[in-house]
Amino acid sequence: MFRQKRNATLCDGRLNDEIMKRHFALAGFLFFCCAFPSQGVEFDAARHKMMEEVSADAADTSSYSGSSALSPGIIAAMEKVERHRFVPADLASVAYLNRPLPIGYGQTISRPFIVALMTDLMRVKAGDKVLEIGTGSGCCCCC
Numbered sequence: 001m002f003r004q005k006r007n008a009t010l011c012d013g014r015l016n017d018e019i020m021k022r023h024f025a026l027a028g029f030l031f032f033c034c035a036f037p038s039q040g041v042e043f044d045a046a047r048h049k050m051m052e053e054v055s056a057d058a059a060d061t062s063s064y065s066g067s068s069a070l071s072p073g074i075i076a077a078m079e080k081v082e083r084h085r086f087v088p089a090d091l092a093s094v095a096y097l098n099r100p101l102p103i104g105y106g107q108t109i110s111r112p113f114i115v116a117l118m119t120d121l122m123r124v125k126a127g128d129k130v131l132e133i134g135t136g137s138g139c140c141c142c143c
Helices: 002-035 041-060 072-080 089-094 112-121
Strands: 101-104 107-109
Touching: 041 072, 041 112, 072 112, 089 101
Parallel strands: none
Antiparallel strands: 101 107
């Protein structure tokens, strides 16, 4: 009985180590994507156009979302996020369309309007701590 319990604990420990390594790698990737200035200047115009569409969607849906305009901080943050880094390379040319895109393994990166709206509705302030779980690509972390 003791051996079975000990082996289960060792297996759990290895699993936890593997999970932690993956989380650390993802955190490092997200840090480098978000902490450094944009290297994809060829996408700047597309990113700005996308945010104009997202802002228009926010105004159009204000009657049922309760938010007539996105906060300037959300718009500024989303204009910095290099969405083309979160999609497969062959989809980089359409990364800034205001629509969800496949990212592999049957998952999608959410529509930018939805990301902006849900982030804005959280009303996060400087100093708040947010735990993001299950949003797929991690793109929301950068906003």
